[in-house]
Amino acid sequence: MTETTADLFDPGADETGGGQAGPASRAIIVSYGFWIFLLSDFVLFSGLFASYAVLSHRTAGGPGGRQIFDLSRVFLETACLLASSFCCGLMSLAVEAGRARATYAGAAVTFVLGAAFLALEISEFAGLVARGDGPSRSAFLSAFFTLVGTHGLHVTCGLVWLVVMMAQVASLGFRPKVVRRLRCFALFWHALDIVWVAIFTVVYLIGAR
Amino acid sequence: MDEHANAHAAPREGAQRALRAGLVSYLIGLGLAVALTLASFWAAGTNLIWSPGVPIALAVLAIAQMGVHLVFFLHISSSPDNTNNILALAFGILIVSLVVAGSLWIMANLDANMLPMDQLMRMQR
Numbered sequence: 635m636t637e638t639t640a641d642l643f644d645p646g647a648d649e650t651g652g653g654q655a656g657p658a659s660r661a662i663i664v665s666y667g668f669w670i671f672l673l674s675d676f677v678l679f680s681g682l683f684a685s686y687a688v689l690s691h692r693t694a695g696g697p698g699g700r701q702i703f704d705l706s707r708v709f710l711e712t713a714c715l716l717a718s719s720f721c722c723g724l725m726s727l728a729v730e731a732g733r734a735r736a737t738y739a740g741a742a743v744t745f746v747l748g749a750a751f752l753a754l755e756i757s758e759f760a761g762l763v764a765r766g767d768g769p770s771r772s773a774f775l776s777a778f779f780t781l782v783g784t785h786g787l788h789v790t791c792g793l794v795w796l797v798v799m800m801a802q803v804a805s806l807g808f809r810p811k812v813v814r815r816l817r818c819f820a821l822f823w824h825a826l827d828i829v830w831v832a833i834f835t836v837v838y839l840i841g842a843r
Numbered sequence: 844m845d846e847h848a849n850a851h852a853a854p855r856e857g858a859q860r861a862l863r864a865g866l867v868s869y870l871i872g873l874g875l876a877v878a879l880t881l882a883s884f885w886a887a888g889t890n891l892i893w894s895p896g897v898p899i900a901l902a903v904l905a906i907a908q909m910g911v912h913l914v915f916f917l918h919i920s921s922s923p924d925n926t927n928n929i930l931a932l933a934f935g936i937l938i939v940s941l942v943v944a945g946s947l948w949i950m951a952n953l954d955a956n957m958l959p960m961d962q963l964m965r966m967q968r
Contacts, residue, residue, distance in 0.1 A: 662924050669928050673935035680939040684946035709884055716876055723869040723916055731862055824916040828909050831880075835905035839887040840898050 699841030872915025
């Protein structure tokens with residue numbers, strides 16, 4: 635490709651990027667920034683996954699994954715989170731169409747399914763702690779509680795964020811600012827589902843074997 | 844990442860079409876994700892697969908499902924608005940694989956070179 639002076643003064647003019655359209659829109663920039671945050675969150679989780687993978691057989695005489703993991707519960711959790719993610723997608727469509735009632739309905743189902751996931755996880759943790767298999771039992775359980783608990787904390791934050799966003803939709807309506815925040819929320823919620831895919835595969839399915 | 848950004852500005856028919864296209868995309872994503880999830884849980888419990896190969900099968904299914912989520916739910920695509928997102932994703936994947944593979948490699952190496960615990964205790968005495 636030969637570079638003419640015109641190309642130098644107007645880089646990307648013949649590309650399909652933002653050359654002719656000018657700078658990227660606010661919506662694209664905000665999504666991009668939030669995407670960078672999500673990737674940094676994935677890096678955080680990668681550290682936790684690495685420590686879990688290293689410590690997963692260090693049970694110190696305590697129970698291993700095969701003894702404590704209940705795959706039917708994990709399947710239910712997975713179904714809740716996936717359905718919640720799908721409803722969040724439907725909510726995004728309602729937001730883009732500017733339909734308030736459909737948005738509230740989508741958000742409500744998203745919230746209930748997310749809360750159901752969280753309840754299942756908390757009951758699993760509570761059962762383990764009650765049996766004396768808390769995070770202090772072995773290195774394996776420390777890593778397990780840290781990894782799965784961090785994901786659970788993210789889900790909790792997401793639920794709080796969802797409530798805040800619905801309050802903003804109710805008070806401010808579908809202003810561009812609110813719509814951008816809702817898009818960021820949707821990205822966050824879908825990203826949590828990606829992390830959960832890694833967790834149920836690495837921790838539960840491989841760990842229970 | 845926001846294919847419906849212009850839905851407000853577009854005429855009503857265009858908005859309807861965008862809505863339907865979005866719905867179809869989410870439904871395809873859900874269908875694929877459900878199929879891959881079911882396949883994962885099936886593969887974990889079956890005797891049909893050679894058992895040392897099961898973790899590899901699970902890893903492949905998980906990576907496929909993450910790809911499905913990225914494309915159909917997070918709307919990472921090859922559209923020009925997405926170039927930066929994809930570059931950032933590639934960098935993120937690089938860092939994540941370095942952290943995970945590097946940690947496993949280093950710790951396995953240390954583990955293999957470490958004295959058995961009882962000998963270590965004897966030496967410290």
